[in-house]
Amino acid sequence: xxxxxxxxxxVLLGLLVISTFVFLWQKSRPKVxxxxxxxxxxxxxxxxxxxxxxxxxxxxxxxxPQMSGIISEIYKEAGDKVQAGDIIxxxxxVPDMVNLSSAESRVQRAQLxxxxxxxxxxxxxxxxxxxxxxxxxxxxxxxxxxNDQEELRAANDNLSLVRTGxxxxxxxxxxxxxxxxxxGTILDVPVKVGNSVIQSNNxxxxxxxxxxxxxSDMLFVGKIDETExxxxxxxxxxxxxxxxxxxxxxxxxxxxxxxxxxEESGAILFEMKAxxxxxxxxxxxxxxxxxxxxxxxxxxxxxxxxxxSVEFSGDSAFVYLVKKEKxxxxxxxxxKIGLSDGIHxxxxxxxxxxxxxxxxxxxxxxxx
Numbered sequence: 001x002x003x004x005x006x007x008x009x010x011v012l013l014g015l016l017v018i019s020t021f022v023f024l025w026q027k028s029r030p031k032v033x034x035x036x037x038x039x040x041x042x043x044x045x046x047x048x049x050x051x052x053x054x055x056x057x058x059x060x061x062x063x064x065p066q067m068s069g070i071i072s073e074i075y076k077e078a079g080d081k082v083q084a085g086d087i088i089x090x091x092x093x094v095p096d097m098v099n100l101s102s103a104e105s106r107v108q109r110a111q112l113x114x115x116x117x118x119x120x121x122x123x124x125x126x127x128x129x130x131x132x133x134x135x136x137x138x139x140x141x142x143x144x145x146x147n148d149q150e151e152l153r154a155a156n157d158n159l160s161l162v163r164t165g166x167x168x169x170x171x172x173x174x175x176x177x178x179x180x181x182x183x184g185t186i187l188d189v190p191v192k193v194g195n196s197v198i199q200s201n202n203x204x205x206x207x208x209x210x211x212x213x214x215x216s217d218m219l220f221v222g223k224i225d226e227t228e229x230x231x232x233x234x235x236x237x238x239x240x241x242x243x244x245x246x247x248x249x250x251x252x253x254x255x256x257x258x259x260x261x262x263e264e265s266g267a268i269l270f271e272m273k274a275x276x277x278x279x280x281x282x283x284x285x286x287x288x289x290x291x292x293x294x295x296x297x298x299x300x301x302x303x304x305x306x307x308x309s310v311e312f313s314g315d316s317a318f319v320y321l322v323k324k325e326k327x328x329x330x331x332x333x334x335x336k337i338g339l340s341d342g343i344h345x346x347x348x349x350x351x352x353x354x355x356x357x358x359x360x361x362x363x364x365x366x367x368x
Contacts, residue, residue, distance in 0.1 A: 035330075036359035037322060040351045043304045045339045047297040049231075051272060053222020055242065055288040057213035058275075061182050064206040066175040068198040069093040071191050076210065078188050082180040088189070088210050089178040091197065103159040110155040114148040121145035184214040187286055218276045218284055220252055220292050223262075223269040231296045232257050238274055243289040245282060252276045252292065299339050299346060307345040309359045310337065319351070320358035330358045 072092035076082060120141050128138040180186075189210045191197060200206030220240050224232065236254040258271040274292060278284055311318045317337045320330035335350030351357070 034362045035320075035328060036362060037325065038306055038309050038357050038359040040303050040305050040347065040353055040355045040357065042301055042353055043344065044298065044300045045302055045304060045341050045344060045346050046295055047339055047341055049224070049228050049294050049296055051222040051224045051292040051294060053220055053272075053290060053292065055240075055276070055284060055286060055290050056219055056221045057184075057187075057215060057286050058217045058219050059182075060187065060211055060213040060286075061184075062208045063088060063178060063180060063210045063212060064200050065091055065178050065197050065209055066199055067091060067093065069176070069196070071193050071195045071197060071209075074189060074191070074193055076186050076189065078186050080186045081184070082186060082212060083183045084180055086180045087177050088180055088186070089191070091176045091178065093176060103155070107152070107155040107159050110148070110152040114152040117141075117145040117148040178209045180210070180212050182212055182214075184212045187211045187213055213286060215284065215286065216278060218278060218286070219255070220274045220276055220290055222272055222290070222292055223264075224257075224272055224294075226261055226268040226270065228296065229257060229261075229270045229272075232272065232294070237295060239293045240274070240276055241291045241293065242284070243291075244285075245288075248279070248282060249293075250276050250279065250284075254294075297339055302338070303347045303351060303353060304344045305347055305351070305357060306359060307340055307343060309357055310335070310345060322356040322358065325356075328358075 069091040071089055073090040074088070075090075076086070076088045082088070121144075124133060124138050124141040127133045128135065187210075191207065191209055195207075197207035197209065198204060220238075232254060234254055234256070238252050238254060239249040240252050241249055252274040254272065254274045256271075256273040261268040261270045263269075272292075276284075305319065309319055311320075311332075316334055318332050318334050321333045323329040323331050333350060336348045338346035338348045340346070
């Protein structure tokens with residue numbers, strides 16, 4: 001029995017030694033590094049950057065009232081199209097008591113003067129017809145009568161204006177009617193019936209009754225980092241992708257880059273604006289978030305290789321030309337490079353089309 005156990009132990013020990021040897025032998029097996037073979041080809045290289053922003057109308061006009069009061073009626077709502085001169089809202093004037101009292105007093109004085117001049121006019125007219133007074137004297141009385149009548153009309157108009165904001169002579173063009181000053185689409189009506197509004201003056205911008213803009217003339221307004229702003233120039237083409245319309249790219253042209261940057265979250269950003277060429281079959285709303293894909297540089301018909309196949313050493317760049325494919329043999333070769341899009345890079349000197357070079361490595365176990 002002891003002999004059997006001894007033999008079993010020796011067998012187990014031998015198996016352990018053999019398995020250890022096999023494991024160490026497998027770990028020590030040399031590995032062959034193979035490389036993917038790349039070919040230099042003629043292609044187009046584009047260097048792009050992305051700016052974030054939103055879509056805004058070129059001109060958004062704020063419609064302000066021409067007098068203070070209370071909104072009594074609103075005739076339009078956001079989304080309505082208007083022409084210049086269309087009525088948006090109506091204001092009910094709240095008269096100032098001091099001005100109202102002064103206007104009423106003016107009417108009373110004008111009425112007294114008008115009554116007196118009318119009496120004088122009727123008397124002198126009869127005397128003139130009887131040739132008792134000269135025409136010159138009668139003309140003076142007649143002029144005074146007309147002046148007093150005009151003053152009475154003006155006093156009544158002023159009283160009506162103070163009370164209601166409307167005069168008999170200008171009822172159709174009354175300042176109580178808030179009209180659009182431009183043609184376009186109403187973007188917002190921030191007031192409601194019953195709200196108090198004030199006219200613009202030297203101390204106040206006035207209450208905005210509505211904002212109007214032409215939605216067929218839209219801009220992409222975004223910001224770009226200081227590291228890339230120097231590469232922008234007016235007229236640069238770009239493609240706008242709107243968050244709400246993912247499947248469409250809208251062409252645009254850069255119109256403006258701010259001369260002054262603004263610091264945001266530790267970065268210096270510059271405002272930029274681009275005119276969009278709007279498609280006729282899509283309605284673009286103001287305020288959409290959007291991204292601008294900007295082509296900073298583009299070179300067509302240039303020799304390109306994968307950037308991952310380039311080895312950099314100081315200011316020099318090298319590739320490994322294929323001398324033999326099986327087994328693989330390479331020769332280090334200096335090249336001059338140009339524009340890169342992050343994936344491919346332009347080769348200006350050192351290679352020709354269809355030259356084969358070493359690419360990324362592929363690790364395989366060496367076969368027996």
